[in-house]
Amino acid sequence: MSDPSEHGGAAGGTSERGLPGAGLVKGLAVTLKTMTSRSTTQQYPDVAPELPPRSRGVIALSEENCTVCMLCARECPDWCIYIDSHKEEVAVPGAARPRQRNVLDKFDIDFSLCMYCGICIEVCPFDALYWSPEFEYAEYDIKDLLHDKDHLGQWMATVPPPPAHDPNGEPAKEETAAARKAAAARPAPPAVRPEPGADPGAAS
Ligand code: SF4
Numbered sequence: 001m002s003d004p005s006e007h008g009g010a011a012g013g014t015s016e017r018g019l020p021g022a023g024l025v026k027g028l029a030v031t032l033k034t035m036t037s038r039s040t041t042q043q044y045p046d047v048a049p050e051l052p053p054r055s056r057g058v059i060a061l062s063e064e065n066c067t068v069c070m071l072c073a074r075e076c077p078d079w080c081i082y083i084d085s086h087k088e089e090v091a092v093p094g095a096a097r098p099r100q101r102n103v104l105d106k107f108d109i110d111f112s113l114c115m116y117c118g119i120c121i122e123v124c125p126f127d128a129l130y131w132s133p134e135f136e137y138a139e140y141d142i143k144d145l146l147h148d149k150d151h152l153g154q155w156m157a158t159v160p161p162p163p164a165h166d167p168n169g170e171p172a173k174e175e176t177a178a179a180r181k182a183a184a185a186r187p188a189p190p191a192v193r194p195e196p197g198a199d200p201g202a203a204s
């Protein structure tokens with residue numbers, strides 16, 4: 001058994017050094033410091049919090065960008081994206097045969113399963129998914145956390161614009177590739193012909 005005098009210093013009003021009431025004074029000092037310091041309480045929901053621009057609130061879907069490639073649904077670690085589609089024939093003027101395209105029938109995300117990892121947004125090759133900082137979509141019924149494509153599309157209005165380009169940053173790789181292509185396509189300058197009668201060795 002341990003000796004109670006080893007542990008009972010502050011609790012019993014006696015410090016480890018044996019000064020009576022030192023623990024009480026220490027506690028009151030903390031209370032006084034807290035009372036006089038500025039409050040950090042946020043008055044939510046009366047005052048909306050200032051969120052960082054890249055906050056992960058809810059996922060928004062830009063339906064017209066989605067090609068139903070299924071990459072997001074396959075990569076989602078929680079399997080909480082449900083996609084359904086059908087094929088449609090589109091007549092192309094001048095083409096021998098009509099083309100086929102995917103038409104999105106269903107695009108649901110179950111936010112009761114989502115862990116907000118952002119993988120679906122990162123892997124989407126067609127910029128169809130975005131983060132919105134909107135977070136006020138709690139529901140009384142967990143089933144209502146399944147957002148369909150119309151609901152996900154409504155969040156697009158809350159997606160912030162992309163940040164401005166850093167003027168000191170590297171140029172986009174598309175710009176570099178286009179400049180390289182344009183330089184390669186430019187015709188080479190004509191070779192300089194020597195003047196008739198001029199000494200051929202004078203140019204060298
Ligand atoms: S954020 Fe992560 S868990 Fe949520 S839907 Fe996207 S991939 Fe799935």
Ligand code: SF4
Nearest residue numbers: 066067069070072124
């Ligand atoms: S990865 Fe993008 S384009 Fe492909 S199905 Fe998902 S949202 Fe649509």
